[in-house]
Amino acid sequence: MKFTADRLLLFGATGDLSQRMLLPSLCALDADGLLGPDVRIIGTARSPMNDAEFRNFARAALEKFLPADRRGSLASFLNRLSYQGLDATSLEGFDDLAKKVGTPAQGLAIFLSTAPSLFEPTIRGLQHAGLDGPNVRMCLEKPLGTNLDSSCEINDAVSAAFPEERIFRIDHYLGKETVQNLLALRFANILFEPLWNAAHIDHVQITVAETVGLEGRVAFYDDAGALRDMVQNHMLQLLALVAMEPPSNFDATAIRDEKVKVLRSLRQVTQSETVTGQYRAGAISGQAVPGYDDELGKDSDTETFVAIKAHVDNWRWKGVPFYLRTGKRLPKRVTEIVVQFRCVPHSIFADKGAKMTPNRLVIGIQPEENISLSLMAKVPGLDRDGIRLRSVPLDIAMRDAFTGAVRRIAYERLLLDLVEGDQTLFVRRDEVEAQWEWVDRIRALWDAQNLEPKTYTAGSWGPSAAIALAERDGVTWHE
Ligand code: BG6
Numbered sequence: 001m002k003f004t005a006d007r008l009l010l011f012g013a014t015g016d017l018s019q020r021m022l023l024p025s026l027c028a029l030d031a032d033g034l035l036g037p038d039v040r041i042i043g044t045a046r047s048p049m050n051d052a053e054f055r056n057f058a059r060a061a062l063e064k065f066l067p068a069d070r071r072g073s074l075a076s077f078l079n080r081l082s083y084q085g086l087d088a089t090s091l092e093g094f095d096d097l098a099k100k101v102g103t104p105a106q107g108l109a110i111f112l113s114t115a116p117s118l119f120e121p122t123i124r125g126l127q128h129a130g131l132d133g134p135n136v137r138m139c140l141e142k143p144l145g146t147n148l149d150s151s152c153e154i155n156d157a158v159s160a161a162f163p164e165e166r167i168f169r170i171d172h173y174l175g176k177e178t179v180q181n182l183l184a185l186r187f188a189n190i191l192f193e194p195l196w197n198a199a200h201i202d203h204v205q206i207t208v209a210e211t212v213g214l215e216g217r218v219a220f221y222d223d224a225g226a227l228r229d230m231v232q233n234h235m236l237q238l239l240a241l242v243a244m245e246p247p248s249n250f251d252a253t254a255i256r257d258e259k260v261k262v263l264r265s266l267r268q269v270t271q272s273e274t275v276t277g278q279y280r281a282g283a284i285s286g287q288a289v290p291g292y293d294d295e296l297g298k299d300s301d302t303e304t305f306v307a308i309k310a311h312v313d314n315w316r317w318k319g320v321p322f323y324l325r326t327g328k329r330l331p332k333r334v335t336e337i338v339v340q341f342r343c344v345p346h347s348i349f350a351d352k353g354a355k356m357t358p359n360r361l362v363i364g365i366q367p368e369e370n371i372s373l374s375l376m377a378k379v380p381g382l383d384r385d386g387i388r389l390r391s392v393p394l395d396i397a398m399r400d401a402f403t404g405a406v407r408r409i410a411y412e413r414l415l416l417d418l419v420e421g422d423q424t425l426f427v428r429r430d431e432v433e434a435q436w437e438w439v440d441r442i443r444a445l446w447d448a449q450n451l452e453p454k455t456y457t458a459g460s461w462g463p464s465a466a467i468a469l470a471e472r473d474g475v476t477w478h479e
Contacts, residue, residue, distance in 0.1 A: 001134050005109035005419045006038045007101055009131070011122060012113035013043025013054070013083065017141065019061035021172075022111065024070075025411040027062050030080070031072025032406070034416060042101050043083045054083030070406075088114065088122045094129035107135035109168075109418050116143055116150070120157040132161040139168040139418050139426075142233055143224065147443070148436035155429050164429060168418050173234040174425040175410030178365040178398065182241050182337070183250070185363070185371065192361075193246065195341065197316045202358065205323045205338040205470075205478055206238050209330035211284045213304075213458070214295045225302040226276075230326040232439040236263060237427070238365075239322055242337060243312050252423035256431060263434035267311040268441050271449060275465040277305030279329040282458030289329060289458045303453040304328045307466035308442070309473075323470050325477070329458035335365040338478045353386030360391075362478065369398035 008026070012018055029035050043054050055078045062071060071077075084100040086093040101108060108131065112119060119140070126132050138158060145151030158167055173179050186192055195201070208230055214221055221229065240259035247254035278300075280291040292304050305327030312322065341359040349356070356376060364370040372395045379388040399407075417425055445451075454463035461467070461479065470477055 002421055003107040003135055004036065004421070005104065005107045005137065006036060006040065007104040007108040008039065008041045008419065009097075009101055009108060009110045010041065010043045010113065011088070011111065011118075012045055012141075014045040014047055014049075014057065015113055017113045018043070020065050021409060021411045022113065022415070023058050023061050024066035025409045025415050027066055027072070027074070027077045028070045028409065029412055029416055030077040031070055035080075035419070038105060039080060039419070040082065040102075041080050042097075043081060044086045044097060046085065046087060048085040049083050051082045055081050088118045088125060090121075091125050091128045094125035094131070097125075098129035098131055101131065104135065107137070109137045109139060111139045111141070111415075111418070113141040116145060116154055119154050123157050123161050127161050136162070137166045137168060137418065137421065138162045139170060141170050143220075143228070144169060144432060145436070146223065146228060147440050148433060151432055151436050155432070159429075165423070167429070168423060169427040169429075169432060170414060171233050171237050171427050172410045172414065173237055174427070175412070175414040176365060177408065178363065178369040179238065179241065180425070181369075181398070182238075182363060187246055198318045198320045200342055201320055202340045202342045203321045203323060203473070203475055204242060204340070205475075206235055206242070206325075206336075207338075207477070208235055208326040208335045209332060209461075210326075210328050211330060211333050213279070213289060213292065213329050218296060222296060222300055222302045226304055226306045226326055226328070227439055227442060231306060231308065231324060232435050233427075235324050235326060236435045236438070238337060239310065239312075239324065240431075242339070243317055243322070245316070250424065252426075255424055256428045260428065260431045260434055262312055262314075263431055263438070265312045265314045266434075266438045267313045268438075269308055269310060269445070271445055273309040273469070274442060274445070275307040275463060275469050276303035276446070276451060276453040277327065277456045277463040277466065278302065278453040279304050279327070279458045280455045282329070282460065284329060284331065284459045291458065292328075301452050305330075305453070305456060305462040305466070307462060307469050309469055321473065321475075323475065323477070325462065325466060327456075327462050330461060331459050333367055336478070337363040337365070339363075340475075349387050349389060352383070354389045356389065357391040371396045371398070
């Protein structure tokens with residue numbers, strides 16, 4: 001059923017995600033006139049608060065996390081907000097919550113940003129209070145479980161009340177402009193697609209490097225680790241977008257059908273194809289930072305860094321490694337995809353002494369959004385001592401190419417799609433399960449070997465074994 005929701009119910013409304021992302025994104029959408037005049041936002045969480053207190057709470061979050069020039073009329077946004085305290089583990093409070101939500105004219109979108117342990121009781125409560133009808137959508141924020149079994153449990157619980165076409169699973173990387181631009185780059189240009197295969201691509205690198213450490217998420221992160229926190233979702237989604245076949249159109253089913261085929265084609269990795277690490281005290285941008293165990297206050301064998309050599313076992317990608325790496329406390333914050341093309345099959349310049357460097361496409365996702373393609377060019381001169389060639393970049397800085405375009409928070413796009421019911425940038429159940437299947441096998445491999453992460457100094461690019469993982473194949477990580 002197609003409807004634009006006019007009620008938005010936020011579970012976990014006082015949490016970190018709500019303060020940093022959800023409330024700021026909704027406020028920015030409101031400021032741009034993208035929320036209908038009747039849209040009401042109801043926050044709920046365990047703490048008791050009245051509407052006025054919640055509005056004050058929201059105001060403080062907006063002043064902290066949303067730049068002033070994107071806030072619009074704060075008062076009119078705050079007027080959309082109300083609040084109902086709730087203990088989601090007991091059915092009792094859900095009737096009052098339903099009263100607070102009232103009867104939407106069009107429909108209700110529910111955003112669950114709570115601990116996964118609360119998902120099941122929350123769904124039961126929503127069913128009990130009749131907040132699960134055909135005009136209700138359910139949006140789920142990660143983590144969706146810690147392995148395939150627990151993810152299936154959550155998905156089963158949710159699907160008992162909501163059919164898949166009304167379930168919206170967030171992977172906020174899909175809301176990032178440059179991630180969507182990957183599709184434009186691949187499928188709106190004739191240039192790349194004919195070369196986008198094993199015959200012309202040597203390897204792909206995907207890096208998601210962060211400078212932050214634990215950021216106070218002690219319990220969550222130590223149970224999760226980098227593989228579950230970053231690879232299972234964001235990195236595999238990036239890989240799927242790079243590797244998928246062209247969908248027939250830009251719609252939820254076509255795109256997700258192609259992504260899931262890639263995820264299911266991931267080859268099981270072997271021990272020598274993964275490296276894990278954990279940071280020790282070091283320095284980031286000249287600032288001393290403590291080690292993971294110091295931040296945590298105890299010893300732990302949770303990985304804060306992982307590098308993997310992955311393979312997509314299908315016709316297109318036969319023999320093309322996908323090197324993935326992600327970690328906390330690395331030297332800089334950067335998310336990028338590097339597509340390394342092969343050498344030309346024959347160099348006509350070889351006997352003129354010219355050295356060739358194969359073309360390389362670098363897609364910068366953050367912090368800078370840019371696309372850079374290295375091309376070979378002749379160094380100007382009379383070439384009396386032979387021809388000299390040099391690799392020169394063809395650069396597109398998205399910010400310059402689209403000056404004046406608003407740089408939006410990924411959640412703005414996703415929340416708007418949720419309200420309007422477009423699932424294209426949300427993850428389907430079969431994708432999540434294929435991601436977990438692959439990741440679970442890696443974890444089982446580590447457990448079987450009692451693998452302990454290697455240490456690396458905060459501010460470095462991870463353990464030296466990660467460099468060796470690529471260098472063994474003659475590949476250097478792009479830095
Ligand atoms: C989250 C992870 O999903 O993504 C965090 O749980 C991580 O650990 C964050 O820091 C990174 O997101 P972004 O948008 O800052 O790259």
